[in-house]
Amino acid sequence: AQSVTQLDSQVPVFEEAPVELRCNYSSSVSVYLFWYVQYPNQGLQLLLKYLSGSTLVKGINGFEAEFNKSQTSFHLRKPSVHISDTAEYFCAVSEQEYGNKLVFGAGTILRVKS
Amino acid sequence: GAGVSQSPSNKVTEKGKDVELRCDPISGHTALYWYRQSLGQGLEFLIYFQGNSAPDKSGLPSDRFSAERTGGSVSTLTIQRTQQEDSAVYLCASSSTGDGDEAFFGQGTRLTVV
Numbered sequence: 732a733q734s735v736t737q738l739d740s741q742v743p744v745f746e747e748a749p750v751e752l753r754c755n756y757s758s759s760v761s762v763y764l765f766w767y768v769q770y771p772n773q774g775l776q777l778l779l780k781y782l783s784g785s786t787l788v789k790g791i792n793g794f795e796a797e798f799n800k801s802q803t804s805f806h807l808r809k810p811s812v813h814i815s816d817t818a819e820y821f822c823a824v825s826e827q828e829y830g831n832k833l834v835f836g837a838g839t840i841l842r843v844k845s
Numbered sequence: 846g847a848g849v850s851q852s853p854s855n856k857v858t859e860k861g862k863d864v865e866l867r868c869d870p871i872s873g874h875t876a877l878y879w880y881r882q883s884l885g886q887g888l889e890f891l892i893y894f895q896g897n898s899a900p901d902k903s904g905l906p907s908d909r910f911s912a913e914r915t916g917g918s919v920s921t922l923t924i925q926r927t928q929q930e931d932s933a934v935y936l937c938a939s940s941s942t943g944d945g946d947e948a949f950f951g952q953g954t955r956l957t958v959v
Binding site: 763765767774775776777780782821825827832833834835836837838 | 878880886887888890893901936938940943944945947948950951952953
């Protein structure tokens with residue numbers, strides 16, 4: 732069974748600084764990887780996903796993530812954050828087998844300060 | 846509708862009562878997920894449907910929880926004899942096939958057991 736670990740529950744950062752939100756997963760088979768974002772009082776929406784191919788994936792709002800199979804990681808990065816990036820970010824994994832469930836990490840709250 | 850619809854949006858119930866939560870997925874989506882989001886707990890997987898069948902119901906916390914999906918569309922999550930620890934936001938999501946597709950989330954049902 733797959734599992735996801737998000738190593739930081741909260742990440743405070745100043746506006747225009749770079750940020751990295753860490754995600755590690757475990758699975759015995761190949762996986763699909765996702766990052767979702769939940770803005771305050773809103774539903775979850777997809778930021779980006781890795782299915783196959785290039786290990787560097789670009790998403791919305793200037794975010795990108797890199798899949799590292801040897802380290803079983805899928806860390807999310809942004810070179811310069813904005814106040815509007817304040818939200819909770821969830822990493823998720825699904826095993827590459829038709830009809831498999833999506834499992835989420837515990838989430839990381841990104842707080843951008845001015 | 847255009848998105849995943851959940852009803853009711855809020856539900857307050859007395860301890861010991863039964864509740865039913867409804868999810869109307871995006872039309873044509875075969876995969877449907879239920880999650881529970883408690884304060885500081887991230888998204889806890891409850892059950893996953895592929896069509897009308899539930900290949901993975903491993904996340905249901907006790908036999909008081911059950912779910913069904915009829916006609917490959919609407920799903921109902923039922924909690925019997927509710928307890929205070931059942932208080933949470935219950936989220937439903939659907940995806941086209943479940944195989945690496947983006948999961949679209951509803952706004953959730955906030956359940957409060959008093």
